[in-house]
Amino acid sequence: MRIGIDQIGFYTPNKYVDMVDLAHARGEDPNKFLIGIGQRQMSVADKTQDAVSMGINATLRYLDQIDKDKVGLLIFGTESSVDQSKSASLFVKSALHLRPEVRTFEVKEACFGLTAALMTARDFVRVHPDQTAIVIGSDIARYGVKTPGEVTQGAGSISLLVKSEPRILSLNDGHSAYSEDINDFWRPNDSAVAKVDGKYSTQVYLDFFKKTFDAYKEQKDWSTRDFSALIYHLPFTKQGLKANRLAIEDQDDVTKDRLSETFEASKQLSMRVGNIYTASLYMSLLSLLENYDLEPNSLIGLFSYGSGAMAEFFSGNVVDGYKEWINPKGDAALLDDRQRLTVEEYEKVFTEALEPVANNREFTSDERQGVWYFAGVKNDIRQYRQV
Incomplete structure (x- = not known):
């Protein structure tokens, strides 16, 4: 099922x-x-x-x-x-x-x-x-x-x-997760605005991405080239671009081009809306679906990150006819x-x-x-x- x-x-x-x-x-x-x-x-x-x-x-x-x-x-x-x-x-x-x-x-x-x-x-x-x-x-x-x-x-x-x-999108079984008690971003009960250590948060985000992405590929016995697209939590779009560059740095030109093109499609909504915290990754998914023509059963990798910090990598396959929905x-x-x-x-x-x-x-x-x-x-x- x-x-x-x-x-x-x-x-x-x-x-x-x-x-x-x-x-x-x-x-x-x-x-x-x-x-x-x-x-x-x-x-x-x-x-x-x-x-x-x-x-x-x-x-x-x-x-x-x-x-x-x-x-x-x-x-x-x-x-x-x-x-x-x-x-x-x-x-x-x-x-x-x-x-x-x-x-x-x-x-x-x-x-x-x-x-x-x-x-x-x-x-x-x-x-x-x-x-x-x-x-x-x-x-x-x-x-x-x-x-x-x-x-x-x-x-x-x-x-x-x-x-x-x-x-x-049909979700696949399995995931890789990684968490640590750190202070890269938080909002105390008495504060209406967030506290953030921006450079540290960027570093942790990329470190957690590498850990979860590598662990997931090992778990599923997949390689980077098996993915039709990789999408990310986007607190700002340059953050996701840095992670995507890490993902494709040692790949062949066909894989680099494909995953670069799909990332560009996935960031279009975020560029106009900004950071929406919990929903950011899924706005990236929607942007990808709306701005790129994916073949049925295309494998999509999703990287979720929450400061403090919790990260998870999982995947899904695009369903034939998704454009109708x-x-x-x-x-x-x-x-x-x-x-x-x-x-x-x-x-x-x-x-x-x-x-x-x-x-x-x-x-x-x-x-x-x-x-x-x-x-x-x-x-x-x-x-x-x-x-």
């Missing part, structure tokens, strides 16, 4: 800042951001968009194409949680009108959260082949205005439907319809979104019709509504 990804939903807020504008405002050469970091645009979440609302909106992108009565599990992976106790998935479950029998919870391990959710969902479907699972990664990456990490911020969500006999035009429209903020507007929106929300305060949203948003707090309870 094959188990894997049957649907992919993508959402990002309706505002962005351009990296050239940001570079000029910060007195930097734009190529430092465009080439040195590998980013063109960065989605910006205002005070009405949070992890929950984005997760709802990502799932709505495919909800009318599935049988909701078959959903038996809902897992929400995030490091932008809205409550210290209540799972973000319960807000989503309510908004989507899923059955009360659905098992639902939230998971956290930095940017590894959605991968943890996906693997749990795969095992759930293996035991319950007549049921499906929804797994969501949703995050707002915040480092602060005029900080070294500012250019690697972003906001967005990816939602996946996991089922038997999937129509997009993705929506590149809709995803392009989502990005093209965003409002371009000036740097001054971006700084104002960013700062307002960090402010604590007073009890019994209500918000309205300028999002497009049908989009869910955080509507404020009433009697200490978060409120979510649809435009």
Whole structure:
């Protein structure tokens, strides 16, 4: 029995800042951001968009194409949680009108959260082949205005439907994992922005990639040339490029060219959205599927990394006809319809979104019709509504 990804939903807020504008405002050469970091645009979440609302909106992108009565599990992976106790998935479950029998919870391990959710969902479907699972990664990456990490911020969500006999990507058995207790990136409970040791985090990321990729190939008795594509968690696209160069450095020209081309396809969405933490790897997957023509059964290698640190390498095979189940035009429209903020507007929106929300305060949203948003707090309870 094959188990894997049957649907992919993508959402990002309706505002962005351009990296050239940001570079000029910060007195930097734009190529430092465009080439040195590998980013063109960065989605910006205002005070009405949070992890929950984005997760709802990502799932709505495919909800009318599935049988909701078959959903038996809902897992929400995030490091932008809205409550210290209540799972973000319960807000989503309510908004989507899923059955009360659905098992639902939230998971956290930095940017590894959605991968943890996906693997749990795969095992759930293996035991319950007549049921499906929804797994969501949703995050707002915040480092602060005029900080070294500012250019690697972003906001967005990816939602996946996991089922038997999937129509997009069939997951293979086995994985390689590696973890260590380190401090390359973290966010204390009393901080609205992340703490990061950028150079150290890059070093650990590459080290963990090499360890897990080599171990996985040995486990499966595969070589690098067996992969049609390698995709990565992309906190910024230059990070993935460095890992990809490690992967192909000793390969033949055909393999180098193929894996370079597929990496370019996989980074297109990230270049325009920025860092979305738990969902970043799966935005890379969606970008690859939308921007490259893959043959049926093409082998895709996936590298997941969460600071702190946890890494995993696994793989899947593309299902014949996958193009019918993705929506590149809709995803392009989502990005093209965003409002371009000036740097001054971006700084104002960013700062307002960090402010604590007073009890019994209500918000309205300028999002497009049908989009869910955080509507404020009433009697200490978060409120979510649809435009």
